[in-house]
Amino acid sequence: MANYSTNEFKSGVKVMLEGDPCAMLEVEFVKPGKGQAFSRVKLRNLRTGRVWERTFKSGESLEGADVIELDMEYLYSDGEFWHFMLTDGSFEQYGADETAVGDCKLWLKEQVVYAVTLYNGAPLSVTPPNFVDLEVVETDPGLKGDTAQGGTKPATLSTGAVVNVPLFVNIGEVLKLDTRTGEYVSRAKG
Amino acid sequence: MSWRPSCQLAALRLRADILAATRCFFAERSVLEVETPLLSYSTATDLHLASVSAQVDLPHQQGSKQMFLQTSPEFAMKRLLAAGSGAIYQTTKSFRNGESGIRHNPEFTMLEWYRPGFSLSELMSEVADYLSVVAKLDKPDVITYQQAFLQYLNIDPHRADEQTLFQLAKQKTGISGDGLSRDDCLDLLLTHCIESKLGCEKPVFMIEYPASQASLANIKEIDGIKLAQRFELYANGLELANGYDELIDADEQLHRFKADNKARKLDGLPEIPIDHHLIEALKSGLIKCSGVALGMDRLQMVIQKTSSIDDVIAFPVGRA
Numbered sequence: 001m002a003n004y005s006t007n008e009f010k011s012g013v014k015v016m017l018e019g020d021p022c023a024m025l026e027v028e029f030v031k032p033g034k035g036q037a038f039s040r041v042k043l044r045n046l047r048t049g050r051v052w053e054r055t056f057k058s059g060e061s062l063e064g065a066d067v068i069e070l071d072m073e074y075l076y077s078d079g080e081f082w083h084f085m086l087t088d089g090s091f092e093q094y095g096a097d098e099t100a101v102g103d104c105k106l107w108l109k110e111q112v113v114y115a116v117t118l119y120n121g122a123p124l125s126v127t128p129p130n131f132v133d134l135e136v137v138e139t140d141p142g143l144k145g146d147t148a149q150g151g152t153k154p155a156t157l158s159t160g161a162v163v164n165v166p167l168f169v170n171i172g173e174v175l176k177l178d179t180r181t182g183e184y185v186s187r188a189k190g
Numbered sequence: 191m192s193w194r195p196s197c198q199l200a201a202l203r204l205r206a207d208i209l210a211a212t213r214c215f216f217a218e219r220s221v222l223e224v225e226t227p228l229l230s231y232s233t234a235t236d237l238h239l240a241s242v243s244a245q246v247d248l249p250h251q252q253g254s255k256q257m258f259l260q261t262s263p264e265f266a267m268k269r270l271l272a273a274g275s276g277a278i279y280q281t282t283k284s285f286r287n288g289e290s291g292i293r294h295n296p297e298f299t300m301l302e303w304y305r306p307g308f309s310l311s312e313l314m315s316e317v318a319d320y321l322s323v324v325a326k327l328d329k330p331d332v333i334t335y336q337q338a339f340l341q342y343l344n345i346d347p348h349r350a351d352e353q354t355l356f357q358l359a360k361q362k363t364g365i366s367g368d369g370l371s372r373d374d375c376l377d378l379l380l381t382h383c384i385e386s387k388l389g390c391e392k393p394v395f396m397i398e399y400p401a402s403q404a405s406l407a408n409i410k411e412i413d414g415i416k417l418a419q420r421f422e423l424y425a426n427g428l429e430l431a432n433g434y435d436e437l438i439d440a441d442e443q444l445h446r447f448k449a450d451n452k453a454r455k456l457d458g459l460p461e462i463p464i465d466h467h468l469i470e471a472l473k474s475g476l477i478k479c480s481g482v483a484l485g486m487d488r489l490q491m492v493i494q495k496t497s498s499i500d501d502v503i504a505f506p507v508g509r510a
Contacts, residue, residue: 007288029291032385033422033432034236034405035377037288038365054364055378058288 021065096123226266279303433482440472
């Protein structure tokens with residue numbers, strides 16, 4: 001991989017830092033009037049998802065990371081790996097392990113397309129679409145006429161995720177969920 | 191649509207008002223407006239200032255001459271002072287190579303003025319008047335470099351040893367690698383941990399910088415510590431101006447130029463031809479004076495309450 005020197009830093013550039021692949025989110029040029037110039041960088045550690053802040057002296061360089069993000073359809077899990085397939089017509093499949101799937105596990109639904117980040121050719125992380133539709137498999141019986149009260153109750157979804165839903169929601173209903181906040185949005189349409 | 195200006199048209203009108211008010215301010219105080227060259231055969235020697243250089247052809251002369259776009263009009267203005275101009279000011283473009291970002295543009299507008307016979311504190315009070323008249327800003331507070339470091343980082347910037355500063359800089363900024371000088375560490379701590387807090391309620395002058403950061407300012411010793419007699423002005427966490435009790439000693443000036451060039455050589459940077467016109471001017475005699483450079487784009491950022499320099503200039507470098 002190519003090296004990136006500070007004057008090539010910009011958001012989106014993927015580099016190796018402390019052994020982990022990271023994506024630059026924000027790059028700021030910092031310089032006191034007649035002092036040394038620095039690049040202040042916010043990076044997302046693509047392995048852990050954590051955001052790091054680091055500063056580099058002008059002229060320093062970092063090794064690029066062999067990272068690409070591809071759209072893949074979720075197929076099935078065999079208990080050890082979660083299998084995804086490229087949507088580009090190649091039908092190429094990749095197995096992601098538990099760490100790569102991480103919290104996304106709660107939002108995995110067959111035939112839905114996810115953003116899979118490959119590092120050195122293997123899945124490193126999986127990002128769900130912002131919204132997914134999932135079925136309720138368990139919740140207390142729905143209460144009619146209580147829609148205006150705004151009360152909530154827990155509901156278990158087909159993936160095992162537990163979310164707070166309005167009191168009128170029943171088992172078997174399909175709900176639209178926001179995967180970023182893990183919150184109920186509405187009943188799924190159609 | 192990058193043919194269009196990056197700023198609103200209202201920003202252009204505000205700039206025109208600031209320039210008009212600036213002319214008015216200095217006219218009332220009988221400070222003479224001057225112009226000095228943007229292109230010069232020599233330029234700033236500071237280790238961390240890079241000039242844009244240009245090859246200039248002149249008739250009846252063999253080969254191109256290397257010239258530099260000025261990082262500030264400082265040298266030429268001091269030559270005018272030595273020639274007896276009296277108090278002078280100018281608003282002019284300055285150029286700093288390699289500087290671009292949310293608060294930097296490689297070409298920017300600087301207001302620079304000199305007051306023969308003024309002490310640094312007299313000049314600071316005139317800067318306060320200027321801010322009040324032109325930008326309706328409050329009279330600035332004053333804080334020493336040492337007080338700022340003690341207040342925000344609980345460390346004495348003059349007495350802490352290099353290792354302690356390095357460890358703190360590393361911890362506070364996540365900087366990688368070694369090879370940071372004492373001043374690099376101080377700069378890092380200043381820009382990352384202190385600057386954004388300076389001048390947020392009202393502007394503030396920071397004074398008494400380490401002597402190693404004197405540049406063209408006089409140095410005096412206070413409590414056994416050598417301090418540069420200069421100030422920087424901050425408003426809303428933004429560095430706006432840099433003022434000096436000006437060095438008028440020709441030998442000391444020549445010594446600093448040479449020391450800068452030595453440091454440049456060590457860093458693998460090109461040496462800068464020393465401005466012998468300035469040295470000669472100082473030798474001929476310059477009375478004690480104070481001078482300040484104020485970034486007009488940054489001042490407008492404070493007035494417009496924006497964090498991006500692109501909001502106050504029509505065509506930043508990306509659209510130039």
